[in-house]
Amino acid sequence: MLTLKLARRFSERRSRSGLFAFIASSSTVGIVLGCAVLIASLSMMNGFQNVLEQKLLKAVPHVSFTKVEGTFSNWQDIVEIAKHDRRVVEAYPVIKQTAMLRSGDQFKGIVLEGIAAGGPHPSATEFFSNHSLARLDEPNTIVLGQGIAKSYGIAVGDTLELLVADRSSQQFRSPQRHALKVVGLFEFGGELDHQMGYVSLATARAVGEIERGVSTVELKVDDVFQAPRVANEVGNRLPELVYVDNWMRTQGHLYRDIELVRTVIYLVLVLVMAVACFNIVSTLVMTVTKKRPQIAMLKTMGLDNRRIVATFFWQGTMSGVKGAAWGSLLGILLASVLPDIILLMEQLLHFQVLSDDVYFVSEVPSQWRWFDVALVSCVAVIMSAGATLYPAWRATQIEPAQALHEHH
Numbered sequence: 001m002l003t004l005k006l007a008r009r010f011s012e013r014r015s016r017s018g019l020f021a022f023i024a025s026s027s028t029v030g031i032v033l034g035c036a037v038l039i040a041s042l043s044m045m046n047g048f049q050n051v052l053e054q055k056l057l058k059a060v061p062h063v064s065f066t067k068v069e070g071t072f073s074n075w076q077d078i079v080e081i082a083k084h085d086r087r088v089v090e091a092y093p094v095i096k097q098t099a100m101l102r103s104g105d106q107f108k109g110i111v112l113e114g115i116a117a118g119g120p121h122p123s124a125t126e127f128f129s130n131h132s133l134a135r136l137d138e139p140n141t142i143v144l145g146q147g148i149a150k151s152y153g154i155a156v157g158d159t160l161e162l163l164v165a166d167r168s169s170q171q172f173r174s175p176q177r178h179a180l181k182v183v184g185l186f187e188f189g190g191e192l193d194h195q196m197g198y199v200s201l202a203t204a205r206a207v208g209e210i211e212r213g214v215s216t217v218e219l220k221v222d223d224v225f226q227a228p229r230v231a232n233e234v235g236n237r238l239p240e241l242v243y244v245d246n247w248m249r250t251q252g253h254l255y256r257d258i259e260l261v262r263t264v265i266y267l268v269l270v271l272v273m274a275v276a277c278f279n280i281v282s283t284l285v286m287t288v289t290k291k292r293p294q295i296a297m298l299k300t301m302g303l304d305n306r307r308i309v310a311t312f313f314w315q316g317t318m319s320g321v322k323g324a325a326w327g328s329l330l331g332i333l334l335a336s337v338l339p340d341i342i343l344l345m346e347q348l349l350h351f352q353v354l355s356d357d358v359y360f361v362s363e364v365p366s367q368w369r370w371f372d373v374a375l376v377s378c379v380a381v382i383m384s385a386g387a388t389l390y391p392a393w394r395a396t397q398i399e400p401a402q403a404l405h406e407h408h
Contacts, residue, residue: 027279028323031384034272035327035376036334038265042372043335045262047365052254053224055361058123059188060251061094061218063231065242071095071213072240078217079120082234087221092120093214095204100163100175101197103152110148110197112162114204114214123220124186124198129156132184136200142180147193149185158182164207178207190361273380276323277387280316284391287315312392313385320384324377331376335368 065078072078072093079091095114100107115121117136125133132143142162144154154160160182163175180199187193199207201214208215221230227246235244248255342364346352353364 027276027283028319028326030276030279031273031320031323031380032327032330034269034276035324035380036330038269038272038376039328039331039368039373040334040338040366041265041268042262042376043331043366043368044338044364045258045265046367046369046372047339048258048361049255050367051361051365052251052258055188056190056192056251056254057224057247058126059192060124060247061122062221062224062227062247063219063234064216064245065218065235065238066096066216066245068241068243071210071215072217073213075214075217078238078240081237082217082219085230085234087223087226087230088219088234089222090120090123090220091217092116092122093201093217094122095201095208095210095215097164097204097208097215099197099207101148101152102161102163103154103158106152107163108148108152110145111195112197112199112204112207114199114201114208117200122218124188124196127186127188128198129184129186132186135183136198136203138181138183139200140178140180140203140206141183141199142203143184143186143198144182145193145196146185146187147191148197149182151194154182156182156184162207176207176209189363269376269379270383273383276380277320277383280319280384280387281390283319284312284316284388285394287312287391308395309392312395313388316388316391317381317385320381320387323384324380327380328373328377332368332373335366338366339364 075093079093082088082091093116097112099110099112101110102108115125115136117133121133128143135141136143142160144160148154158181160180162178162180164178165175180203186196186198204210205212219230219234221227224247228248231244231246235242342353
């Protein structure tokens with residue numbers, strides 16, 4: 001193809017020198033760096049979303065029904081009603097209450113969750129240490145978050161004192177004290193490690209002075225994004241008054257934040273590529289200026305405007321394709337090693353990027369996807385091709401006689 005050969009000839013290094021060569025190279029380098037950084041950034045957002053969907057939503061309920069007054073004495077009926085919905089994967093009883101944990105002279109407020117150790121129980125038990133779940137059947141035992149244990153120097157086998165408000169009277173009284181033995185730890189890798197403690201239903205009833213039943217029934221659904229609809233539809237079928245809640249209300253801000261940042265990154269993608277493509281415009285305009293005599297000679301030999309436009313189109317597009325290809329490879333490599341790089345920086349500089357007692361994850365995750373690589377590459381190539389329009393138009397406006405006269 002003639003136009004492609006001309007584009008390659010105009011792009012040869014020996015036809016460039018000094019500032020012209022620098023600007024031509026910087027256009028490609030700009031696209032490479034832009035693609036690499038954007039792919040790595042999108043991969044990080046994918047990682048956060050994956051942790052949210054695959055990890056955090058195992059530790060928190062998708063849907064929960066809490067009795068308005070008292071407890072569910074017939075919680076088995078609630079579970080059966082919920083399971084009639086095909087979207088409900090599991091339904092299980094829990095007893096939730098707040099308590100103050102005392103270890104020596106240190107105090108820590110925690111959320112105490114009573115679960116059925118023999119099942120059904122929440123998916124959060126997947127993060128329990130070995131045999132911890134089975135040992136919860138023992139009276140007055142607790143599985144504690146790794147973050148709490150680490151912060152307060154607690155080990156498996158230690159006995160803790162739990163302080164719970166006395167609800168037997170409206171008058172202010174000293175809290176009730178309960179001694180619980182730590183039989184295991186759970187490690188999620190985020191703020192839940194510093195907030196939660198799990199006990200059996202029997203222990204939770206004893207601590208909360210509940211005679212029978214449970215305070216809450218929680219559901220796990222097959223599609224987490226259908227949780228609000230499932231919550232409303234199942235809640236309307238329940239025979240008792242309940243508070244209806246779902247993860248989109250309790251943790252949904254995390255998902256919305258991730259989507260917001262992803263949208264901002266897409267906007268930045270366009271802006272970064274636009275800046276990188278300005279160098280392509282500069283390069284091609286300089287090419288047109290420098291190659292005026294050659295373009296004039298080609299036009300006198302019969303090269304029409306359509307082929308002149310095609311020539312500069314190929315020249316700019318080749319620069320974009322080269323930058324997108326190298327940028328994609330560099331971006332995939334950077335996204336693959338990003339968690340290790342950040343971990344190394346944390347060790348060298350002695351600081352933690354994501355504190356596990358503040359954020360829902362303690363490490364920066366990364367998961368690159370072919371869709372993001374293709375999207376970034378396509379935007380780079382399309383904008384590179386678009387950047388050729390003005391220089392190509394300038395080339396078609398060259399008058400052969402005038403250009404050759406000025407050259408001589």
